[in-house]
Amino acid sequence: MVYAGMSAKTPAERLLDLLGPVNQFHDPVELGDFGMPSRAFMEDMLEPVASAGPGSRLGPLEKIHVFWFAGMSCDGCSVAVTGATAPSVEGLVLGAHPGLPRVILHHPVLNMEAGPSYMRPHELAVQGKLDAPYAIVLEGSISDETIAMQTGGYWSGQGEEPWGPNGEMRTVSTDEWIARLSQGAAASIAIGTCATWGGIPAARGNPTGAMSLMDFLGQDYRSAFGVPVVNIPGCAPIGDNFTETVAAVLYFLQGFGPLPEFDELGRPAWLFGETVHRHCVRGAYYEEGTYAAEFGDKECLVEIGCWGPVVNCNITSRGAINHVGGCMNAGGACIGCTMPGFPDKFTPFYKRPPGSMASTGMARMMGSVVRPLRRYSNAHLNREVRWDLQNDTPTGWARERSEPSGLSNFGHRFYDRMRRSGDTGRRRGGEWGKRDEWSDERDSSTERMLPGGVGHHNQ
């Protein structure tokens, strides 16, 4: 769709039109002594300990470069990914997974190179001279640098490059790197809600013109391998959601399988197909119509602001890190941080979503009937059949424990009869309810043990 005043070009194309082509880069012999140790690359340091090499690789790709960029970002996505375990970043960079190419990571925080040494592989990628395919990853939203350029500034940048006839140095914006590198990338991956949907920087007001990677590159964007933008949302996202998706895409690029299933918004369908609510540890409270009145209560959090029933997110089944934690497990309500409508469509936070009134009202009504029935059955199931027969519970943990009333017993017998009605092995009558020699013998010996029976036991 083209809005009034917009050209049919994508924001990325409009930016490149303004900037023009680049043909100046750092002189490799003048890279300087940045890096640890100086003039060394992290790839060279990791290679000797990596598991995969030309001799052990299974597919055509022995390695792939991954360029990580931060736009309008809090770095939370980077932090989340370092906690991933299945697979871990360490496993990916060491090529520890059979069939996966070794990942040569270029991350502005995690890498040891700095300055021009760090930027050198980026330059080679722009020139098409890199020694292996590359993918790009963006955390944080894309800001509209054409706004900042009007005053000679920039919103977010990474590295400096020579520019213009005098070779003057200028900061290269994240947008520019993305616009130039996305064309030749094997895959372009947006991580976190800012990169996938604009997120908090694109909330109402939005002075930087913040937008998502998909908005920036446009609907027709395809990577060099024919893949549209891959989106892994979350604020912060689950690290394993990212590394698992990267691994699945790498298997595809390696030729080991089809492209994994993505939904119509580019989310991994197997990770974002369910709502938070469907796997929530508090879901049964919702169903029984009992709700938390304040944070710290154990019940369902919908009345204090949980949007879980209408939000696509798998944190309730996967946990935050290594299957531990996650919003509701830790007592937090869902504020919809994975969703394209976040944050504007979920504010004010921690207020009851108006749409929940109908369902909680019905659940309350149903719960007022269901809860007492469940308590009644639960009391019955908390007794051995033997205790039913002897009308006594020999527990040392309660000095006085009331036994069920005659009316209760009658109801439980009726319930047992219903339960056993489909049991073809049932015996008519009898508390044990089974027709076999063992239970017959057991019944008669139990009867002998009952008060008034032949062998009365100590009570």
Ligand code: SF4
């Ligand atoms: S806390 Fe939220 S996700 Fe969990 S049961 Fe309640 S409404 Fe559903």
Ligand code: SF4
């Ligand atoms: S449960 Fe809600 S707030 Fe928590 S991570 Fe998922 S979408 Fe975000």
